[in-house]
Amino acid sequence: MSADLKDRVRSSFRRQRRELGSTAATAGDFASAAAPLLHTLPASSQVACYLPMGSEPDTSRLLEDLFAAGHTVLVPVCEPERQLSWRRWAPGTELAAGLFPGIPEPVGPRLGLDAVKGLDLLFIPALAADAAGTRMGKGGGYYDRFLARFRAAGGTGRTVAVVYDHEFLPAGELPADALDAPVDGILTPSGFKPVPSSGVYT
Ligand SMILES: Nc1nc2c(c(=O)[nH]1)N(C=O)[C@@H](CNc1ccc(C(=O)N[C@@H](CCC(=O)O)C(=O)O)cc1)CN2
Numbered sequence: 001m002s003a004d005l006k007d008r009v010r011s012s013f014r015r016q017r018r019e020l021g022s023t024a025a026t027a028g029d030f031a032s033a034a035a036p037l038l039h040t041l042p043a044s045s046q047v048a049c050y051l052p053m054g055s056e057p058d059t060s061r062l063l064e065d066l067f068a069a070g071h072t073v074l075v076p077v078c079e080p081e082r083q084l085s086w087r088r089w090a091p092g093t094e095l096a097a098g099l100f101p102g103i104p105e106p107v108g109p110r111l112g113l114d115a116v117k118g119l120d121l122l123f124i125p126a127l128a129a130d131a132a133g134t135r136m137g138k139g140g141g142y143y144d145r146f147l148a149r150f151r152a153a154g155g156t157g158r159t160v161a162v163v164y165d166h167e168f169l170p171a172g173e174l175p176a177d178a179l180d181a182p183v184d185g186i187l188t189p190s191g192f193k194p195v196p197s198s199g200v201y202t
């Protein structure tokens with residue numbers, strides 16, 4: 001698959017995001033769609049989820065629901081060289097700009113791979129995802145790098161890409177390369193879609 005094709009597909013989804021405006025789904029839509037998935041989580045699980053920015057799918061209610069259900073919630077922190085570390089999040093946690101001014105991050109101690117390799121579930125930002133589990137992000141490679149290290153460290157947590165309904169595509173429609181970490185499922189406002197070949201939810 002050519003990098004050029006991937007760039008063109010990414011640009012097109014980025015443009016659509018910018019044009020979404022007020023027609024975007026609400027935080028409640030994503031939280032409701034995730035409810036059945038949350039019911040499958042053991043008590044006191046460790047769950048990662050991004051803090052939404054701009055026109056991204058709004059995970060704010062989902063974050064609150066996870067915390068209210070008694071799970072430990074971790075959010076990503078951008079580190080140099082496109083690495084991710086993590087911080088604990090709770091409602092009201094103080095946020096500050098990190099490496100990228102547009103991305104809010106909690107203040108407090110950072111957690112590295114050792115502290116998070118037991119993660120049970122990760123909600124991952126994406127611009128689009130297909131039914132085969134191919135995910136397209138913003139192009140930083142942050143999550144691909146993190147998930148490669150997470151799996152290499154023995155991490156077995158399930159991965160779920162969060163996108164709008166029009167960004168969920170039939171299997172095989174997104175270009176994929178060897179470094180792309182596949183997801184186990186996709187969350188859209190209309191529901192949770194397990195990836196059959198991942199075997200985790202089927
Ligand atoms: N909410 C959220 N948090 C997240 C991600 C995400 O996609 N969404 N990430 C998913 O990987 C990581 C950060 N990924 C990034 C990917 C691209 C750029 C980027 O294009 N930056 C622009 C300027 C950004 C700005 O407007 O401030 C640049 O570098 O020029 C930044 C961060 C970790 N945290």
Ligand SMILES: Nc1ncnc2c1ncn2[C@@H]1O[C@H](COP(=O)(O)OP(=O)(O)OP(=O)(O)O)[C@@H](O)[C@H]1O
Pocket residue numbers: 125135136137138139140141142143144145148179180
């Ligand atoms: N495991 C990895 N190790 C080193 N480089 C990687 C790895 N995964 C991805 N990359 C590189 O990162 C860059 C961006 O990758 P890609 O386009 O797949 O990002 P993305 O999935 O859209 O971004 P993100 O994961 O931040 O949402 C590419 O140059 C890719 O080769």
